[in-house]
Amino acid sequence: MSDLELAKSRLRRFAEHDAGGVSPLYEHLAARAADDDEVAGLLTAADADDAQPTLLLAAAHRLVQAEPIHPLSRYYPSLGGLDGVDGQTWSLFREFVLERADRMREVVRTRFTQTNEVRRAAILYPAVAMVAKQAKTKVGLLEVGCSAGLLLGMGTYGYRYQCDGGDQLTAGPAKTAVGLHCALGVADGGVQPSVPKKLAVGAKVGLDRLPVDCSDEEELAWLEACVWADQPDRVRLLRTAAAAQRKDPPELVAGDAVGDLPAAAARVPAELPLVVFTSYVLPYFARQRRADFLATLQEIATDRPLWWVSMEPYEAALVHVLPGRDELAFSRTAQTTLGVVHWEGSTAKAKALALAAPHGERMSWLPS
Template sequence: MTALDLVRQRLAGFAQRGAHGLSPLYEHLASRAAEDPEVAGLLTAAPEHFAQPTLLLAAAHRLVQAEPFHELSNYYPSLGGTYGADERTWSLFRAFVLERADRMRALIASRSTQTNEVRRAALLYPAVAMVKGPVGLLEVGCSGGLLLGLDQYGYRYQTEQAGQLVAGPAKAALGLHCALELAPGAELPRIPKTVKVAAKVGLDRAPADLTDEDTYAWLEACVWADQPERLRLFGVAAAVQRKAPPEFVTGDAVADLAAAAARVPADLPLVVITSNTLHHLPGDEFVRALRELDRPAWWVSHESYAAALVHVLPGRSDLEAPHEAVGVLGLTKFEGGEVVSAKALALTAQHGQRLVWLP
């Protein structure tokens, strides 16, 4: 399989499973790009592991941001556009990116998709709350570190059984809403009003400095262009983070995990969180690094089953989602090089819209 074949396959898969039903614009663009060797070929400028469809779309989004009066912006709600995908969308997009092919390749070669989906904090909150605090959080693949602010956000979990469950600070600047459903045989989880976090560390190969204008613009570009509400939440969460930024460690998720964990005071329970990170990493090596930490650690994972929990909770074919937009929330405890406990807590919508709690 050539590099071009690979990216075309990924684009088609993203259109069919990743964007379908969530982003009409990106489903349309990805499906057409998969059939167009010239446009798809732009993505081959990225290292194979990072040559994901969202990187091509983010690079295009960034260039449209820089030319907000271009006709293509009419199709980008993030820039005030109100047009839905139609017969002109693809031709405009194709001409736009190919006329700027050098700039597209430069972005694709030097950047990676850094999605700061703050709504995922609503997925992680119930799992982190299961570890008796105050805790020390270490987010691996943190980008701008917005999920590390999960103790500062307000939450509204909508349930059929108990109405709306409210958590988080009463006057939180950012409020997140999440549907909480029960799988057959499951009971509503206990969701405490507060989670106490005493230390916050983010590990990333390229931590994102939200005070840098160009970096901030790139993170905005990584938000899907026809989901302006996500962009609004990103902006509010970024403002919250700037008031009390976490400590960032630049390094590899596997090789530098122990060094990053050492930045969390030893007297705090260490809670390692990952959210849609392990599809960029060898999951077995990451779990090995967790086992080798010289202290007890809880791993809150929000990943696909195949990327994460399969390594600590094998044989759960019921968790293998047929759809890329479905993840699994897990909680695993490591101590003395062993897995003390591992549990699948819930199925999730990848952007934080829904939890389906498991028995």
């Protein structure tokens, strides 16, 4: 498959499977781009692994940010636009990006999707807090693919889980700048989880090939551009979490997710149980790279207690250590799987805990 055909295939799948029913603007733009060689061709400026639909849409979002008086902005609620998708949306978008094709290619070539979706903390928190409760001590957090590292602040966020039947579960500090809401359902045969009230964190380290400094407005603007433009609440939450992070910043390390993982892990004090977590990172890895990532985690686990908490599509992550659970596949459910893996010697003990919406707004707890 050529680079162009790969880009078009990804755009088509994104429109149907990711944005469909969730983001009317991005569903429309991706579907039309999938049939347009010139627009889809802009993605070929990126390396194959990075040439994702979200990168094309983020690049366009960033350029519209820089020209907020352009007529296209009226379709971007993130910039105050109030118009829904109509007969002019695609033509304006197409004209906009092709007139700025050189700038689009430059952004696509030099950037990659760096979504810091703060609401994912509400999905990750129960699993990480359960691990900490099991460890009976403070834990060290290591986020791989951290971007700006906003999820490393999960121990300082407040959580409200709206359960089926009307009950609510709350966790986290009573007073916090960042409050997250998540719908919590229970799958057939499952039992509502007991969510620990607190998470004691002794160290916070993030690993990313290009960590984002939230104090840099240009870098923060790129993070905002990676948020889907017709979901402005996500942008506001991003800003709030970024401001909160400045009071207690994590240590962010530039490096490779596999090759530099042991060195990043070593930055977490050895006396702390290590919780490595990822959220929607492994789909961007080639198959062999995913296997290498798991092998590296196993190697680190021979020297210290280690848990991996993953919020990833099943077929990109847990399938490597918990095979035979095809009913969890993202291709079937359009949901990520929240899982926990702990190594005992060379043996990985894996458990799938919940199915979760990719952006963290809801999850369904699975049977034990």
